[in-house]
């Protein structure tokens with residue numbers, strides 16, 4: 375078993391709300407400086423800065439999980455983590471097709487920059503990434519599993535765009551096994567009100583949109599090895615499910 379300091383919810387400059395300084399090179403570099411072992415790049419409804427981030431991760435010795443913060447049709451944010459870049463990019467293509475056809479307006483929402491491994495812009499995403507998709511929450515588990523990934527409802531304690539704020543409860547037929555809670559001081563009350571959470575692995579990450587907000591090495595996971603499969607297993611506290 376190994377212990378890894380993590381921050382598994384970080385936005386890059388691809389998210390319109392992400393600071394332009396959140397380039398893949400800068401955010402991985404900041405994770406390295408802070409002493410984090412593993413991070414996840416989780417832009418809104420897109421994985422397109424993951425290729426560059428993974429490349430920088432290899433250079434810095436920081437493990438980068440390719441991820442996404444999916445917005446469901448109910449506007450519930452769900453973090454999705456994948457064992458390979460290929461799985462993440464396949465999922466990205468599926469999600470983009472299911473994103474509402476609203477164009478980004480840069481002056482209002484910000485730029486949606488795709489950067490290559492040299493931190494050079496190679497394009498901008500046209501549809502507004504902070505829109506909802508037409509994917510309902512109850513389809514996310516099977517969908518993400520199909521791409522070999524795991525789902526983790528984001529910022530459960532947030533008063534908007536969370537599972538509890540938008541659905542009001544944990545659906546009884548849920549199958550997810552990990553959740554993100556921003557303020558761990560809320561955990562006891564959350565578990566009391568939602569006993570489902572007692573069986574879940576609890577993560578707490580930064581949801582950083584600015585370099586300075588990336589977490590200090592405060593929280594750890596304990597995977598069998600540094601391999602992405604083992605890390606996802608440790609996050610989800612279960613075997614990665616077989617695809618459908």
Ligand SMILES: [Zn+2]
Nearest residue numbers: 443451528535
């Ligand atoms: Zn969110």
Ligand SMILES: [Zn+2]
Nearest residue numbers: 383385443581
């Ligand atoms: Zn976020």
